[in-house]
Structure formats: C-alpha cells, structure tokens
Amino acid sequence: MIKEITIIWINDKNNEKRFKHMTEMLDKFFPDNPKIHVDAIYIKPKYHGVTVAQSVALQQGLLTGKPFIVLEDDVNFNESFDMNVLRRVLELKPKVLYLGISTWGEIRNVSMKDKYLIEDEKVLFRHGAHGKIVDDDLIRIKSMFGAHAILYVSMKYVLKTLRICYASLMMDKPHDVLLPVLQRKYQVLGLRFPMFYQDRRIGGQENETNLRLV
Numbered sequence: 001m002i003k004e005i006t007i008i009w010i011n012d013k014n015n016e017k018r019f020k021h022m023t024e025m026l027d028k029f030f031p032d033n034p035k036i037h038v039d040a041i042y043i044k045p046k047y048h049g050v051t052v053a054q055s056v057a058l059q060q061g062l063l064t065g066k067p068f069i070v071l072e073d074d075v076n077f078n079e080s081f082d083m084n085v086l087r088r089v090l091e092l093k094p095k096v097l098y099l100g101i102s103t104w105g106e107i108r109n110v111s112m113k114d115k116y117l118i119e120d121e122k123v124l125f126r127h128g129a130h131g132k133i134v135d136d137d138l139i140r141i142k143s144m145f146g147a148h149a150i151l152y153v154s155m156k157y158v159l160k161t162l163r164i165c166y167a168s169l170m171m172d173k174p175h176d177v178l179l180p181v182l183q184r185k186y187q188v189l190g191l192r193f194p195m196f197y198q199d200r201r202i203g204g205q206e207n208e209t210n211l212r213l214v
Contacts (some may be wrong), residue, residue, distance in 0.1 A: 001087070001090055002033075002083065002086060003032045003033055003126060004033075004034075004066060004067075005033055005038060005043060005066070005067050005068060005151070006033065006034045006035070006064045006066065006067075006068040007026060007030055007033050007034070007035045007036070007038060007069045008035075008036045008037075008038055008057045008061055008068055008069065008070050008071070009022055009026065009035065009036075009038065009070075009071040009072075009073060010018070010038045010039075010040055010054065010070070010071070010072050010073060011037060011038075011039070011040055011073035012039065012040035012055055012073075013037070013039065014040075015040075015073070017071055017202060018073040018202055019073075021073070021076075021120070021199075021202055022071075022073050024191065025076060025077055028077075029077045032085075034064075034098045035112060036057075036060050038056050038057045038060060039053070039054070040053055040073075041053045045118065045172075046059065047081060047173075047174035048169060048177075049176040050072075050174065050175070051165050051168055051169060051174065052165075052169075052177060053117065054147060054165060055061070055071065055162055055165040055166070056066055057070045058070065058152070058158050058161060058162050058165070059162070061152055061158060062100060062155060062158055062159075065135075067090075067151060067152065067153045067203070068151075068152055069099065069149070069150065069151045069152075070072055070149075070150050070152070071148070071149050071196065072147070072148040072149070072198075073113055073147070073202075074148065074198045074199060074202050074203055074204035075100060075148050075149050075180050075196040075198055075199065075204065076196065076197060076198075076199035076202075076204075077091070077195065077196060078193070078194060078195055078196065078210075080187070080193075081194075081195045082193075085137050085191070085193070086100055086195065087097065087188075088137070089137065089138065089189070090153075093153065094133040094185055094187070094189045095154035095156075095157040095187065095188070096150060096152055096153060096154065096186070096188055096189065097151040097153070097190070097191070098141060098144070098149070098151075098156050098188070098189065098190035098194075099149040099150060099151050099191060099195040099196050100146070100148045100149030100171060100194045100195065100196040100197060100198070100209055101129070101139075101141075101146075101191065101194050101209065102125075102127075102129060102144055102145060102148075102208055102209050103116065103125035103126055103127040103128075103129055103147035103208040103209075103211070104125075104127045104128060104129055104145040104146055104204070104208060105125060105127060105128030105129030105130060105144050105145055105180070106128050106143045106145075106177075106180055107128045107143075108126070108127050108128045108191070112124070112125075112126040114126065115208070115211060116211065117196055118133065118213065119131040120133070121175055121202070122163065123139055123213060125144075126147070127208065128143065128145075129141075129144040129145070130142050130143050130144075131143075131144070131145055131190065133192075134189065136192070137191065137192055137193070137214065138189050138190065138191065138192060139189070139190050139191075139192055140187060140188065140189060140190075141183050141188045141189065142180070142183055142184060143180040143183060143184070143189045144173075144180070144183065144190070145176045145177055145179065145180075146176055147175070147176045147179065148196065148204075149194070149195065150192050150198035157182070157186065159185055160186075161182065164178045164179060164181065164182065172183045174175065178186075192212070192213040192214075193212045193213070194209070194210075194211065194212075197209040197210035197211070198210075
C-alpha cells in the first residue's frame with residue numbers, strides 16, 4: 001500500500017541544490033512510488049506563493065483519487081524511521097497524517113526551556129503547538145503550524161484544506177496558521193517520531209522539526 005501513495009513535491013527546479021536533494025532522496029527511499037513535481041510559485045508576500053503552490057499540489061492529489069503525500073523541498077527523510085509504523089497507522093484509515101511535525105502553533109509557551117513537554121497525556125511545544133498522546137507512535141494534533149510533510153487520505157479533508165488555502169489568501173495570512181481550525185474539528189494525527197524533518201543544510205527549520213516525542 002505504501003508504494004501506491006503518490007508523492008507530490010513542491011520545488012523551484014531552478015534551485016539546483018534543492019532539486020538535486022529532493023530527486024536523490026525520493027529515488028533512494030521511495031523508488032517505486034508515483035511522483036509529481038509542482039513548481040514553486042513566487043508571489044509577494046512570499047507566503048502567498050507557498051499557499052498557492054500548496055493548493056496546486058492538493059488539486060493534483062485530488063486528481064489521483066488515492067492517498068498522497070505533499071512535501072516541501074527543504075525536507076529530509078529520517079533514516080531511523082520504521083516503515084512498519086506507517087503501515088500500522090494506515091490500517092487505522094486516518095483522514096490525514098502529519099509525517100513531519102513542528103513546535104510552532106498558536107500560543108507560544110515562553111516559559112518552556114525544552115522543545116516540548118509531555119504531561120498527563122498532553123504534549124506542549126515551546127512555540128505554541130500542542131496535542132494529545134494517542135499511543136506509542138501517534139499524537140492527536142490540536143494546534144500546529146507547518147505543512148512541510150503531510151499524508152492526505154480523505155479527499156473530503158483535502159477539500160477542507162483547499163478552503164483554508166483560499167481563505168488565507170483573502171485574509172492575507174500564511175495558510176498554515178489557519179490549519180488549527182481543521183485540527184480542532186477533525187482527528188488530525190501526527191507521528192511522535194516523524195518520517196520527515198526540515199533540513200538546516202538546505203535552509204529548513206531543523207531545530208523545530210527534527211523531534212522525537214519520548
């Protein structure tokens with residue numbers, strides 16, 4: 001089933017460093033998966049370009065009619081990730097699964113020194129993301145910004161996310177800061193040990209995304 005998942009990756013092909021990184025990573029770790037490249041879009045302010053490119057990726061995913069992953073081009077694959085975890089989670093038939101998580105969310109926990117805190121099955125992150133422990137592999141996300149690595153299973157959820165993208169353009173905001181609207185309404189799951197993180201070597205926020213919730 002994993003090999004049937006389409007991987008849609010957003011990238012400016014003129015950015016040779018990131019293009020080379022993404023093609024090599026996907027060929028190495030996902031050689032048999034169908035792949036779709038979506039061109040980065042440059043609109044001022046920059047976050048509108050990100051939103052529009054994400055919406056194009058989501059529409060491409062809808063056309064497949066099957067589960068798909070959307071990746072931004074600053075991600076890297078965590079080679080310690082156990083693919084059996086993903087197989088187990090897919091059997092649960094989630095609407096959506098965050099393959100990459102982040103410390104960023106709606107309310108910054110300024111008093112926190114550590115990246116995250118787990119207490120009474122709740123997870124609090126230092127930059128405002130929060131969720132709840134589900135089991136050894138999963139958290140339920142209640143508030144988290146970022147969309148660098150997401151697996152979409154439910155096409156209805158994809159449509160809801162597209163509406164968020166369109167709303168963010170009208171509100172002049174990055175689309176990911178509105179995603180908690182869906183996270184509070186639906187069971188949005190994330191991996192406690194993410195498959196992907198944003199790699200600092202290519203400009204990603206690795207310090208806030210290369211996490212392991214133990």
